[in-house]
Amino acid sequence: MDDLQEQFDDATYAFSQGDYDAAAKGFEDILLLDDNHFDARMSYSMALCRLGNLERAIEEGHKVEVMRPDDQMVHTNLSLYYVKIGNKDAAEHHGLQSKIASWKQPANDSSSDINDQSELQMNKPKVESFKLPGKFPDMPWRKSRNDDKEVGDKNG
Numbered sequence: 001m002d003d004l005q006e007q008f009d010d011a012t013y014a015f016s017q018g019d020y021d022a023a024a025k026g027f028e029d030i031l032l033l034d035d036n037h038f039d040a041r042m043s044y045s046m047a048l049c050r051l052g053n054l055e056r057a058i059e060e061g062h063k064v065e066v067m068r069p070d071d072q073m074v075h076t077n078l079s080l081y082y083v084k085i086g087n088k089d090a091a092e093h094h095g096l097q098s099k100i101a102s103w104k105q106p107a108n109d110s111s112s113d114i115n116d117q118s119e120l121q122m123n124k125p126k127v128e129s130f131k132l133p134g135k136f137p138d139m140p141w142r143k144s145r146n147d148d149k150e151v152g153d154k155n156g
């Protein structure tokens with residue numbers, strides 16, 4: 001398996017240097033040895049895209065989709081390929097599938113706790129502080145009942 005990894009690294013290096021012919025050949029050689037090598041098939045489809053062989057890139061992209069139907073990058077690549085050939089409907093379909101797949105994938109943040117859902121809580125309004133008066137002001141327009149009785153007793 002180390003030999004396959006070395007071949008994959010060489011093909012990836014060729015891809016990173018813009019030598020897409022060598023990269024495609026390297027990924028294709030890996031796939032002849034291991035037909036289910038996900039990364040090689042995914043990279044092979046992208047190398048084919050860069051070479052302008054979009055129909056073949058789409059074909060390889062769909063093979064990768066069968067291997068991992070919920071992989072975000074698979075659908076992102078397929079969407080890109082369909083955009084390049086002008087198939088808007090298929091591009092939008094795979095764009096949506098990519099978005100849905102991103103929701104299914106676990107968060108990369110290792111410190112996130114499933115029980116800590118503070119991000120999911122609704123934003124609470126900021127509480128404004130204010131001071132209640134200690135004593136309500138006198139209301140001179142209201143007469144006290146006790147005042148009325150005293151006045152009545154004096155006149156009575």
